[in-house]
Amino acid sequence: xxxxxxxxALDAIDPLKDFRQQFILPEKIIxxxxxxxxxxxxxxxxxxxxIIQKQWGEDxxxxxxxxxxxxxxxTVGTKIARLIGAKPHExxxxxxxxxxxxxxxxxxxxLRPDRRTILSEKSxxxxxxxxxxxxxxxxxxxxxxxxxxxxxxxxxxxxxVALVMVTEVNYLTGHRHNLKTLAEAAHGQGALxxxxxxxxxxxxxxxxxxxxxxxxxxxxxKYLNGGPGAPAYLYISEALQADFPAFLAGWLGxxxxxxxxxNYVPAFGMNRHLCGTxxxxxxxxxxCGLNICLEADLQAIRQKSLALGDLFIDQVEAHCxxxxxxxxxxxxxxxxxxxxxxxxxYAVMQALIAQGVIGDFRSPDIIRFGFAPLYNxxxxxxxxxxxxxxxxxxxxxxEPQFQQRQTVT
Amino acid sequence: xxxxxxxxALDAIDPLKDFRQQFILPEKIIxxxxxxxxxxxxxxxxxxxxIIQKQWGEDxxxxxxxxxxxxxxxTVGTKIARLIGAKPHExxxxxxxxxxxxxxxxxxxxLRPDRRTILSEKSxxxxxxxxxxxxxxxxxxxxxxxxxxxxxxxxxxxxxVALVMVTEVNYLTGHRHNLKTLAEAAHGQGALxxxxxxxxxxxxxxxxxxxxxxxxxxxxxKYLNGGPGAPAYLYISEALQADFPAFLAGWLGxxxxxxxxxNYVPAFGMNRHLCGTxxxxxxxxxxCGLNICLEADLQAIRQKSLALGDLFIDQVEAHCxxxxxxxxxxxxxxxxxxxxxxxxxYAVMQALIAQGVIGDFRSPDIIRFGFAPLYNxxxxxxxxxxxxxxxxxxxxxxEPQFQQRQTVT
Numbered sequence: 001x002x003x004x005x006x007x008x009a010l011d012a013i014d015p016l017k018d019f020r021q022q023f024i025l026p027e028k029i030i031x032x033x034x035x036x037x038x039x040x041x042x043x044x045x046x047x048x049x050x051i052i053q054k055q056w057g058e059d060x061x062x063x064x065x066x067x068x069x070x071x072x073x074x075t076v077g078t079k080i081a082r083l084i085g086a087k088p089h090e091x092x093x094x095x096x097x098x099x100x101x102x103x104x105x106x107x108x109x110x111l112r113p114d115r116r117t118i119l120s121e122k123s124x125x126x127x128x129x130x131x132x133x134x135x136x137x138x139x140x141x142x143x144x145x146x147x148x149x150x151x152x153x154x155x156x157x158x159x160x161v162a163l164v165m166v167t168e169v170n171y172l173t174g175h176r177h178n179l180k181t182l183a184e185a186a187h188g189q190g191a192l193x194x195x196x197x198x199x200x201x202x203x204x205x206x207x208x209x210x211x212x213x214x215x216x217x218x219x220x221x222k223y224l225n226g227g228p229g230a231p232a233y234l235y236i237s238e239a240l241q242a243d244f245p246a247f248l249a250g251w252l253g254x255x256x257x258x259x260x261x262x263n264y265v266p267a268f269g270m271n272r273h274l275c276g277t278x279x280x281x282x283x284x285x286x287x288c289g290l291n292i293c294l295e296a297d298l299q300a301i302r303q304k305s306l307a308l309g310d311l312f313i314d315q316v317e318a319h320c321x322x323x324x325x326x327x328x329x330x331x332x333x334x335x336x337x338x339x340x341x342x343x344x345x346y347a348v349m350q351a352l353i354a355q356g357v358i359g360d361f362r363s364p365d366i367i368r369f370g371f372a373p374l375y376n377x378x379x380x381x382x383x384x385x386x387x388x389x390x391x392x393x394x395x396x397x398x399e400p401q402f403q404q405r406q407t408v409t
Numbered sequence: 410x411x412x413x414x415x416x417x418a419l420d421a422i423d424p425l426k427d428f429r430q431q432f433i434l435p436e437k438i439i440x441x442x443x444x445x446x447x448x449x450x451x452x453x454x455x456x457x458x459x460i461i462q463k464q465w466g467e468d469x470x471x472x473x474x475x476x477x478x479x480x481x482x483x484t485v486g487t488k489i490a491r492l493i494g495a496k497p498h499e500x501x502x503x504x505x506x507x508x509x510x511x512x513x514x515x516x517x518x519x520l521r522p523d524r525r526t527i528l529s530e531k532s533x534x535x536x537x538x539x540x541x542x543x544x545x546x547x548x549x550x551x552x553x554x555x556x557x558x559x560x561x562x563x564x565x566x567x568x569x570v571a572l573v574m575v576t577e578v579n580y581l582t583g584h585r586h587n588l589k590t591l592a593e594a595a596h597g598q599g600a601l602x603x604x605x606x607x608x609x610x611x612x613x614x615x616x617x618x619x620x621x622x623x624x625x626x627x628x629x630x631k632y633l634n635g636g637p638g639a640p641a642y643l644y645i646s647e648a649l650q651a652d653f654p655a656f657l658a659g660w661l662g663x664x665x666x667x668x669x670x671x672n673y674v675p676a677f678g679m680n681r682h683l684c685g686t687x688x689x690x691x692x693x694x695x696x697c698g699l700n701i702c703l704e705a706d707l708q709a710i711r712q713k714s715l716a717l718g719d720l721f722i723d724q725v726e727a728h729c730x731x732x733x734x735x736x737x738x739x740x741x742x743x744x745x746x747x748x749x750x751x752x753x754x755y756a757v758m759q760a761l762i763a764q765g766v767i768g769d770f771r772s773p774d775i776i777r778f779g780f781a782p783l784y785n786x787x788x789x790x791x792x793x794x795x796x797x798x799x800x801x802x803x804x805x806x807x808e809p810q811f812q813q814r815q816t817v818t
Contacts, residue, residue: 024466033470040466048461048690049454056637057433057449061442061767069637096685098659099508106547122671127660127685130673134658138515139548147671172669221686228465228478228689249543250507251536260581260772262531262556264539276505276536277630280637281457282688358470363669 001318002311007382010307015300019374022292023225030357030380035171035199035337035370038225044288051284063280072283073274079290080224080233083298084197084216085207090241092270093220093233093283097198099248100217100234101131103273105163107236107244108192108215109135109143112162115191116143119157120165121150123172128165128196150175154185161191163215168206169199169335172366174327176200176335179211187212192240198222203305203336203372205298214240220282223336223372225289231282234273241269250275296374304373305336308381312338312369315385320392326366337370350402351391357384410727411720416791419716424709428783431701432634439766439789444580444608444746444779447634453697460693472689481692482683488699489633489642492707493606493625494616499650501679502629502642502692506607508657509626509643510540512682514572516645516653517601517624518544518552521571524600525552528566529574530559532581537574537605559584563594570600572624577615578608578744581775583736585609585744588620596621601649607631612714612745612781614707623649629691632745632781634698640691643682650678659684705783713782714745717790721747721778724794729801735775746779759811760800766793 002010011017023039025031031039055063064070077091084091094100105118118132129147136143148156150170157164164186169176179195186193194215200206202223208216214237220230236244246266251257252274255265266272310331316323316338323340342348342365349361359369369384391397411419420426432448434440440448464472473479486500493500503509514527527541538556545552557565559579566573573595578585588604595602603624609615611632617625623646629639645653655675660666661683664674675681719740725732725747732749751757751774758770768778778793800806 024462026467026469029469031469037465037470037473039469040461045458045461045466048457052449052454052457052636052694053433056446057454058435060435060438060440060448061446061769062762063637095504095508096659098685099504099657102657125660126663126666126669126671126673129671130658130660130663133673134656137654137658138656227461228472229686229692231688232685245546247543247547248508248511249539249546250505251534251539254535254539257535258772260535262535262538264535264542276507276641277638279640279688279691281694282691283638285461285690353471360470363667 001314002382004379004382007311007378010378014304014378016296016304016373019292019296020377023375025375028356030384032357032359032369032371032376032384034372034375035222036360037228038222038289038372039375041225041288041292044227044285047288048281048284051281069278069280072280073278074271076283076287076290077233077270079294080201080218083206083293084201084218084235085205085209086235087209087238089269090238091233091235092273093231093286094274094278095232097196097217097219097232098127098131100232101128102135103246103248104194104215104217104234104236105132105135105165106247108163108194110245111240111243112192115160115162117160118143118145118163118165119153119161120145120147121153122147123150123170124165125167125171125196125198128167132165153182157185157189157191159189161189163192163194165194167196167198171199172326172362172368173339174335174337176333179213183212199335199337202293204302208235208237213237220286220289224286224293226286227282227289229282230286231279236270246272248275252277292374301373305371306331308371308373308376308378309334309336309338311378312381312385315382316340316388319385319389322392337368339366339368341365342367344397347397347402348391351397351399352388354402355387355391357387410723411791413788413791416720416787419787423713423787425705425713425782428701428705429786432784434784437765439793441766441768441778441780441785441793443781443784444631445769446637447631447698447781448784450634450697450701453636453694456697457690457693460690478687478689481689482687483680485692485696485699486642486679488696488703489610489627492615492702493610493627493644494614494618495644496618496647498678499647500642500644501682502640502695503683503687504641506605506626506628506641507536507540509641510537511544512655512657513603513624513626513643513645514541514544515656517572517603519654520649520652521601524569524571526569527552527554527572527574528562528570529554529556530562531556532559532579533574534576534580534605534607537576541574562591566594566598566600568598570598572601572603574603576605576607580608581735581771581777582748583744583746585742588622592621608744608746611702613711617644617646622646629695629698633695633702635695636691636698638691639695640688645679655681657684661686701783710782714780715740717780717782717785717787718743718745718747720787721790721794724791725749725797728794728798731801745782746777748775748777750774751776753806756806756811757800760806760808761797763811764796764800766796
């Protein structure tokens with residue numbers, strides 16, 4: 001436990017403190033939901049105006065060449081590669097996380113034609129499980145999606161498993177997998193491994209190459225601050241690219257898209273996974289968010305992220321014994337969020353939001369707080385914990401206006 | 410043939426003339442490529458600033474509810490439905506045209522489980538053919554994509570055909586299909602019909618319901634003026650929706666996405682085809698473009714579009730006999746573009762662009778001019794034809810700087 005003044009003192013010596021000025025943050029709001037929608041970089045509206053007015057408005061169709069729009073999926077992908085420990089040509093920006101999951105799941109099954117199982121964990125983010133279910137329903141073969149508890153993952157990997165699919169940091173609990181151990185276990189049985197980086201990239205160093213990860217997807221609108229519904233990205237390790245088929249075989253993934261030939265011939269490397277025409281305005285916004293991440297030191301981000309988490313856990317546990325920690329206490333095993341169980345979690349979070357502290361609720365009983373080290377301060381975390389404990393002490397959450405059921409967060 | 414003054418006189422009495430003021434158009438440019446990238450509406454940068462600064466910047470995650478982001482795919486889809494003769498709940502905005510093609514192709518095959526053929530035409534836009542090829546490669550069954558000449562389509566429909574896939578207006582020639590005849594022929598053999606509206610929606614009245622079309626996709630960045638890489642849309646006729654499976658089974662297509670359950674349960678109707686998180690910034694830009702279309706009378710748009718085409722054909726044929734018309738002369742059978750063959754088409758178009766008349770070249774020998782009745786004037790068409798003929802007469806295109814091969818348009 002520390003005092004509010006001690007929290008302020010930590011901010012004063014924070015090596016990342018200047019980054020906060022690069023974001024637009026509403027006054028009197030403590031925003032702890034950057035793991036759902038990252039804050040707006042100040043540079044984004046300025047850059048978007050230029051893209052819209054100058055490039056689209058004035059240069060029109062010529063911008064595909066003149067401003068190199070046609071290569072943005074690769075150039076932005078290259079920047080993401082630096083954040084996730086990949087080679088520049090191993091990452092491309094395209095479509096949504098869900099669609100990219102489909103591409104990688106379908107390709108992985110073809111690379112392991114004698115195997116029939118996709119293995120994942122019960123608490124994986126639903127879209128990861130759903131996309132696998134949709135693919136298997138389409139294939140109508142004797143494939144299965146095997147869903148096990150996290151602790152059972154490694155021992156469930158056998159020679160029937162084509163692919164192990166996990167999310168590095170769990171969206172509910174913030175539990176972080178040991179990717180190295182998982183990859184070794186998968187490869188030991190001849191399986192591939194696919195990692196969803198939605199809750200890790202940008203919030204901590206990720207090292208796909210070092211951990212021998214085969215496949216990955218990630219999201220642009222969380223810690224990368226790319227804006228609501230920002231385009232997603234996908235990664236295929238260099239060694240697999242040549243044989244990795246593209247079943248979402250859109251025209252921009254063709255080896256020669258402007259030849260307009262009748263038959264699909266896949267482009268080289270990641271380019272074949274582009275599919276349709278890239279969303280230029282959204283790509284521009286993602287580029288702005290990314291550029292800030294690239295200016296920061298990822299080790300410093302991780303260090304601060306964990307310190308913010310420790311501070312929050314310590315303060316809350318000291319003052320709110322009724323909250324049950326859902327996040328691993330071990331820093332190595334957690335991401336950049338802290339979650340607690342509370343049987344009236346929805347109402348508690350509504351009451352907290354009404355006081356200007358924005359976290360979110362996840363069914364059935366999780367209140368979730370994400371820490372974005374580029375713009376969250378120690379004093380924000382101290383204040384958020386303080387307000388949360390006040391609400392619980394005073395049972396503010398039990399007032400009628402906080403009792404409606406959520407529809408969307 | 411008419412004089413330039415007569416063209417100006419036609420502009421003076423054009424019922425759509427005021428719409429031009431709603432677009433930003435660069436000076437000294439005649440833009441005849443709105444069928445590739447529509448011009449920038451003046452309202453778009455203003456609206457985008459509001460969405461970015463106010464909604465994303467200030468209201469952050471709350472905007473999903475507060476500003477109803479979560480329902481934009483439906484509300485924008487409802488607007489598109491008005492342009493294409495569909496019911497409000499038959500259209501949803503999602504993903505790219507290519508990805509939406511995949512959704513509909515995969516679902517159509519399941520709805521005709523005893524049939525093994527997707528029938529399309531040789532000159533269909535490549536991504537339509539490629540997406541079918543990708544799907545069939547994934548399914549690894551005895552399916553075939555049968556590609557025939559346009560004239561052979563109807564007689565090629567038999568009981569093996571699950572789906573007939575066409576683009577209403579051909580991207581190369583501007584040829585327009587008779588959808589009613591095609592749909593009757595398909596249905597007569599028990600096949601479904603899928604129509605790509607990329608080059609028709611927004612440039613003419615489209616009536617999917619009236620013509621009994623089962624499935625459709627379309628593009629936001631051409632005549633809808635939604636911006637580069639704008640999101641696309643898909644349509645499934647009401648009668649088919651209940652049985653139409655979603656194999657790209659993303660979390661936002663779940664019946665209860667915020668329950669975060671382990672198993673995919675498809676949402677009602679079109680909602681199940683949403684897949685991932687919608688791209689809000691791009692959706693906002695598309696909404697701006699669409700709103701202008703909705704303010705105009707589609708019959709007036711069609712009438713002017715054809716008149717512009719007639720004017721261009723007449724002027725060019727009178728002065729440039731070496732150009733061979735690739736577009737049907739019959740107004741009923743053409744879209745909103747006029748194309749010519751020229752063996753040095755690429756160089757001719759480069760020379761024309763250098764003079765400020767923007768059309769485009771399509772391999773192997775097509776120069777293509779799109780007419781956007783909301784912002785192209787009769788005098789623009791007159792001037793464009795005049796400049797094109799000057800270039801041909803003086804062989805300007807044969808100068809060295811125009812002889813490089815295109816990489817991208």
